[in-house]
Amino acid sequence: MKSRPIMVLLIEDDPNHARALEAMLERVKEFDYILIHCYKLQDGLIELKTSNYDVVLLDLRLPDSEGISTFRSVHNNAPEVPIVIFTALFNDEIALQTLKEGAQEYLFKGEFDGQDLSNAIMHSIARVYHLSS
Template structure:
């Protein structure tokens, strides 16, 4: 079987942070990826209807949605795609709620580097594949 790099949907409204995430991932040389970026929840939901992804990187604070509802909206449409939350929202209750509801990882902006993000992506994909193989 031919290797296919993971396809990543990034839902992030801050262009600087989106560029930062892309740059972090690019610095991890052993990690190849295909990245698609959008700025709003509704854009992300439209993209998910037409394209397939291996993982979703999701900011919880978007112009058209905020908090747990942002995660819930994406997760309802993409139940089989691992979701890695990254946010500046330091709210332990929301972190635990999203993880209990199906998010694979919850990272706080500014507290991770490219290797941490790649590890979160790879572990999330592996966990979802394991769960799917046991269904």
């Protein structure tokens, strides 16, 4: 028996990547996901203030923000929401720094499938829930 759908906020400027992620999550049978997509960081921050999300999928390269400051903006505005970073930005230093500062997962675009993404989401939620209880 499935529990309630997992509310996912996707902050990603590339509509092709957004469609690909949505298709990946649709193929996962263990969980139901509701994906809300924002193209810009500022739109995502507004969405985080107005709705409840279980997890944020965050690209680090957006039209209005880039790099670790993108992560910091989201984390500072919603520190209780797990963040899974997925990006084409192949930078181990940024990856490690975001993880040190509170990101739960760091995935490289094109390097994961739907099951990997679902696992990253569910593990992130489990870790944050465990830490807060």
